[in-house]
Amino acid sequence: MKLSIGPSILNSDLSNLAKECQEIINSGADFLHLDVMDGHFVPNLTFGHPVVKCLRTKLPNTGFECHMMVAHPEKWVQPMAEAGVNRYIFHLEATNDIETLVSKIQEAGMKVGIGIKPNTPVDDVIQYVDLCDLVLIMTVEPGFGGQTFMQSMIPKIKYIRSQFPDVDIEVDGGVSHVNIGCCAEAGANVIVAGTAVTGTTNKLKAIRDLREEWEK
Ligand code: DX5
Ligand code: ZN
Secondary structure (H helix, E strand, O other): OOOEEEEEOOOOOHHHHHHHHHHHHHOOOOOEEEEEEEOOOOOOEOOOHHHHHHHHHHOOOOOEEEEEEOOOHHHHHHHHHHHOOOEEEEEHHHOOOHHHHHHHHHHOOOEEEEEEOOOOOOHHHHOOHHHOOEEEEEOOOOOOOOOOOOHHHHHHHHHHHHHOOOOEEEEEOOOOOOOHHHHHHHOOOEEEEOHHHHOOOOHHHHHHHHHHHHHO
16 A cells, blocks of 8 residues: 555644645645544643634645544534534544535535544444544544654554455554554554654654554
8 A cells, every 4th residue: 555644743843834744845745634622522732723724724735634622523524624624533433423424524515534542442443444534543632742653553454454455444642663664564554653753853763664664
């Protein structure tokens, strides 16, 4: 499968967001992973569709994925579509009506991703994979950047890949050149990396190292 790398801008200089994003894209990233938090679903706050909309004007051709760590994901589908988001990832734990939400996202013209937190069993998501373009396996407890990668999530990736050879499987949380190899081996092909990219002075090298390790 083809590798796609989407850095998370969570721990970047948010007062210089457009510049930071441009630099990340110029350093070889495939798309941007935008972490939206509401202080309810996770104990942290970030930004919403108004910021994404402004960012879109500065980066007209970049793929935007929003990772919605929010309590009512259905509420922001239309605003995020209008802001220029390409892929809308919601959390399975945040909704009781997954089918309706998926249809709503598709009708708004976005690709659909479904994410699960570390404590959610992989079996809970299996029945919805066929409806979605991407499954997101969280390898940290959502809420903050810079946490340690949870190796114990690897079997979830393996299991989904064994059942769904073609779906995009994304990993998010603590991914670096040290553990990306085992994500690749397990079957992940969409990689989010926050600190591993934004925490270095040489982003080009950071993204190149990730690619090299994934391909090994
Ligand atoms: C965590 C976010 C992640 C995270 C990535 O709640 O969803 O996208 O910030 O950053 P690192 O790679 O530093 O864990
Ligand atoms: Zn994320």
